[in-house]
Amino acid sequence: MKAFLVALLAAVLCAQPASSLFCYTCDNEHSNWNCLKTYKCEDHEKYCTTTYSSAGFGKDAGHRITKKCSVDCPETNVNFGVAAFSTKCCSTSLCNFSGANSVRTSYAVMILGIAASLGWVIRAGL
Template identity: 85%
Template sequence: MKAFLVALLAAVLCAQQASSLFCYTCDNEHSNWNCLKTYKCEDHEKFCTTTYSSAGVGKDMGYRITKKCSVDCPETNVNFGIASYSTKCCRTSLCNFSGANSIRISYSVILLGIVGSLFCVLRVGL
């Protein structure tokens, strides 16, 4: 009986513990301060994601933040000058705290778009 208990104790101590992933969650919030609610992810969700989008110019710039648990890691970084979209992911509990991903408006991209458009208009002769 003692041998059985020792073997059972050894099996319990060597067994891998299931660790739950916790992420901050929110949906289309204007501020990261509104994204501090924690959520226990499902067992198949292995990533915390933060999606940050912006649109507009100057004072009229609008920002949106979405945080959630995810099965996969859809990292993206798209910048169209007046609109941008970025998704970052991480794998440890509460790692998606920051709402500031590296999205910045690129004035050189805007200038390149304007020059390209002007070139096309002049080439067509309008």
């Protein structure tokens, strides 16, 4: 009986914990409210990611949200003025609830780009 208990203790201590990461998932949705479906990630997927992209400005601005499980953590934050792209990741269950909407088109970057383009056109025309 004692040998069985020692063997059982050794098996419990050496066992790998089962992956139970759950993430919210959606693909190219317009609203974060459409991204509340949960999904049990595969054992090799260790992160939940949220990708937020936007393009345009004013009333013509559009944005998309994609959430999923991921093997790696590809955090990015790119802003081109009229287009922006951001990916955030986390590693606990249902941690990707937010729409990662901190990335918005930057009017300052857009105006600077337009001014630089106009300057280049005017300079090239002289």
